Amino acid sequence: MRNNHSVVKHTMSDADRQTDSEASPPQIESFGHIVAAFASREAATVDEIMQLAERLSPLLLGAERQFAAGSDAVSNEINAQQTSPVAPALPIENAVKQDKVFCLCCGRGFTMLKRHLKAEHGLTEDQYRARFGLSDDFPLVAPSYSERKAMYAKRIGLGKYEREKSEYGQPSNP
Structure with missing residues (x-):
C-alpha cells in the first residue's frame, strides 16, 4: 500500500540558495528554518507540519508587514515588556x-x-x-x-x- 503523503525533496544549487536567501526577508527565511526543523523530526506528521505552518504564517507575516513599513512597534513592545515593573x-x-x-x-x-x-x-x-x-x-x-x-x-x-x-x-x- 502506498502512502498518500509523500515528501518531495527539492535540491537547489549554491547559486539558487544564495539568490533565494538574498531575495527573502528574514521572517520568511526564519519561517522556513522553523518548519524544516520541525519536519525533520521522525515523529512529525504532514498534518502537524501543516498546522505549524498555518499557525506561524500570521505571526511572521504580521512582523514582515511591520518590518516592511519600517515600524519599530515590535521592538518597542519587547522593550516595554522587558522594562515594565x-x-x-x-x-x-x-x-x-x-x-x-x-x-x-x-x-x-x-x-x-x-x-x-x-x-x-x-x-x-x-x-x-x-x-x-x-x-x-x-x-x-x-x-x-x-x-x-x-x-x-x-x-x-x-x-x-x-x-x-x-x-x-x-x-x-x-
Whole structure:
C-alpha cells in the first residue's frame, strides 16, 4: 500500500540558495528554518507540519508587514515588556546572600547573574535593574565572589603603582 503523503525533496544549487536567501526577508527565511526543523523530526506528521505552518504564517507575516513599513512597534513592545515593573520571583531583600545572588525573574541562584540574564531572559544588567526598580549599585555578583576576586587582585599586586614626584612635591599624573 502506498502512502498518500509523500515528501518531495527539492535540491537547489549554491547559486539558487544564495539568490533565494538574498531575495527573502528574514521572517520568511526564519519561517522556513522553523518548519524544516520541525519536519525533520521522525515523529512529525504532514498534518502537524501543516498546522505549524498555518499557525506561524500570521505571526511572521504580521512582523514582515511591520518590518516592511519600517515600524519599530515590535521592538518597542519587547522593550516595554522587558522594562515594565514586574513582580519578582522572590522578595528583593532576599535576592543577595553571601555566596549567591538570586535572579528575580526565575528565582534561581548564581555566583554572577550577567550571563544568565542575557542567555535565559534576554536582558542586559540595566534592563534587569529597570524591570525591578533596582538601584544602579544593586549587586549582580555574590559578595563572597567579589571579595575573593579583590583579595586575589591585591595579592598579585594590582591596584598598586608608584608615582614619580613632581617638582612641586605632588605625585605627577602618568
